Amino acid sequence: MGFKNKIKKLFGIHNSINEDFFDDLTDTLIEGDIGAKTSYEIIEQLQQECKKEKNNEPEKILEKLKNILCSFVEENKIHIEKNKxxxxxxxxxxxxxxxxxxxxxxxxxxxxxxxxxxxxxxxxxxxxxxxxxxxxxxxxxxxxxxxxxxxxxxxxxxxxxxxxxxxxxxxxxxxxxxxxxxxxxxxxxxxxxxxxxxxxxxxxxxxxxxxxxxxxxxxxxxxxxxxxxxxxxxxxxxxxxxxxxxxxxxxxxxxxxxxxxxxxxxxxxxxxxxxxxxxxxxxxxx
Ligand SMILES: Nc1nc2c(ncn2[C@@H]2O[C@H](COP(=O)(O)OP(=O)(O)O)[C@@H](O)[C@H]2O)c(=O)[nH]1
Ligand SMILES: [Mg+2]
Incomplete structure (x- = not known):
């Protein structure tokens, strides 16, 4: 099963967002090549944000997860100088x-x-x-x-x-x-x-x-x-x-x-x- 589907399934089977959910999510991130160190960091940041806002709807968590991931990946726009x-x-x-x-x-x-x-x-x-x-x-x-x-x-x-x-x-x-x-x-x-x-x-x-x-x-x-x-x-x-x-x-x-x-x-x-x-x-x- 692909990474995307695992995430989808995870948000489907856990109807309450608890420790188990975050453990499963950590495993899924690691399996998706994000690496153990970075995955633990992501989950910690995610848990903190969830605690702060007291909003545990899966949709919101997914959005938060995406934002954290985006903040870790920078894009490089190449610029070519003509005549150089x-x-x-x-x-x-x-x-x-x-x-x-x-x-x-x-x-x-x-x-x-x-x-x-x-x-x-x-x-x-x-x-x-x-x-x-x-x-x-x-x-x-x-x-x-x-x-x-x-x-x-x-x-x-x-x-x-x-x-x-x-x-x-x-x-x-x-x-x-x-x-x-x-x-x-x-x-x-x-x-x-x-x-x-x-x-x-x-x-x-x-x-x-x-x-x-x-x-x-x-x-x-x-x-x-x-x-x-x-x-x-x-x-x-x-x-x-x-x-x-x-x-x-x-x-x-x-x-x-x-x-x-x-x-x-x-x-x-x-x-x-x-x-x-x-x-x-x-x-x-x-
Ligand atoms: N499916 C797929 N194959 C790729 C892609 N990029 C390279 N390949 C294939 O990977 C193999 C090795 O590529 P090559 O450019 O010779 O690698 P190099 O040894 O790093 O120069 C070749 O068979 C390529 O056709 C890609 O984005 N997708
Ligand atoms: Mg080559």
């Missing part, structure tokens, strides 16, 4: 949907008539470069790449130079995500970060972490690693079409203070939307 070098570094572990998200973002920004360029900085696998070239051809977007095995920071450097030479635009950087080799990954990311920061126009460099909504609370640990390594400005939540849970953004927002920028719901180029907190919470809770 805007660098969007796309991070994340293997398989979360980085390359696909880069292609979706390329399509998104191209529709806004931005000058888009894809940077193939996942040089670890030859297939990753080829995958991007196919996307580039499909979308009519230029892809800057080097040979596989080459220094990813150098590809970032060349991409930014190329963007600058064509009067500025958006550089979308695809990266490798070998978390099992954490030390190398962190060292590589720090170098890429240094180059990107020095080449991007002032205030036009963003680090975006891709989070797979089917990985559950593991995502929190991943976010911690990337956040500690170079910092994360916001996340893209992928595979939202493939999960019955999806509360991960609540714990990411509450525990790590990371907002969300986009949400992806499929494998085609158009399956990406600007993130809207209220819509997300409404869909999550029902």
């Amino acid at each position: 070098i805007n660098v969007l570094l796309v991070l994340g572990v293997n398989g979360v949907g980085k390359t696909t998200s880069v292609a979706k973002l390329a399509n998104f920004f191209k529709k806004q008539e931005q000058n888009v360029l894809i940077c193939a900085a996942d040089t670890f696998r030859a297939a990753a470069i080829e995958q991007l070239k196919v996307h580039g051809e499909n979308l009519g977007v230029r892809v800057v790449s080097h040979q596989s095995g080459s220094d990813p920071a150098a590809v970032v450097f060349d991409s930014c130079e190329s963007c600058s030479a064509s009067g500025g635009g958006v550089v979308l950087v695809d990266t490798a995500g070998r978390l099992h080799n954490k030390e190398n990954l962190v060292r590589e990311l720090k170098k890429i970060d240094r180059i990107a920061k020095s080449k991007a126009s002032e205030g036009c460099y963003k680090k975006i972490l891709v989070i797979d909504s089917t990985t559950g609370q593991n995502a929190l640990r991943q976010a911690e690693v990337f956040n500690e390594a170079i910092g994360v400005d916001f996340v893209i939540l992928t595979k939202y079409d493939s999960t019955a849970k999806g509360g991960i953004l609540v714990s990411l927002g509450r525990e790590l203070n990371i907002p969300c920028g986009f949400i992806c719901t499929g494998e085609t180029y158009d399956d990406i939307a600007i993130f809207d907190t209220k819509k997300y919470i409404d869909e999550l809770i029902g």
Whole structure:
């Protein structure tokens, strides 16, 4: 049973709002990927508010719950400056949907008539470069790449130079995500970060972490690693079409203070939307 239905059922079976109800609600939140720590906090805040107002109608409680959840999830509205070098570094572990998200973002920004360029900085696998070239051809977007095995920071450097030479635009950087080799990954990311920061126009460099909504609370640990390594400005939540849970953004927002920028719901180029907190919470809770 999906998260939404569990919540619905919970409000249906408890006709009085007591300790049992709050215990069940806590379990449901935890099962919905909100995480134990954040779930306990939410319930405590909810109980306090209920006590204060002495209003225990389920409808009111549901509304309060939604408000608390909304206050934990921040949205990030991306702003691209025309004629500047805007660098969007796309991070994340293997398989979360980085390359696909880069292609979706390329399509998104191209529709806004931005000058888009894809940077193939996942040089670890030859297939990753080829995958991007196919996307580039499909979308009519230029892809800057080097040979596989080459220094990813150098590809970032060349991409930014190329963007600058064509009067500025958006550089979308695809990266490798070998978390099992954490030390190398962190060292590589720090170098890429240094180059990107020095080449991007002032205030036009963003680090975006891709989070797979089917990985559950593991995502929190991943976010911690990337956040500690170079910092994360916001996340893209992928595979939202493939999960019955999806509360991960609540714990990411509450525990790590990371907002969300986009949400992806499929494998085609158009399956990406600007993130809207209220819509997300409404869909999550029902
Ligand atoms: N259902 C679904 N699949 C996705 C989504 N985003 C990516 N994928 C799939 O996830 C798999 C891994 O994606 P990829 O971009 O190669 O991941 P990467 O290793 O992080 O670059 C591919 O099969 C994608 O088609 C999404 O939003 N929904
Ligand atoms: Mg990839």
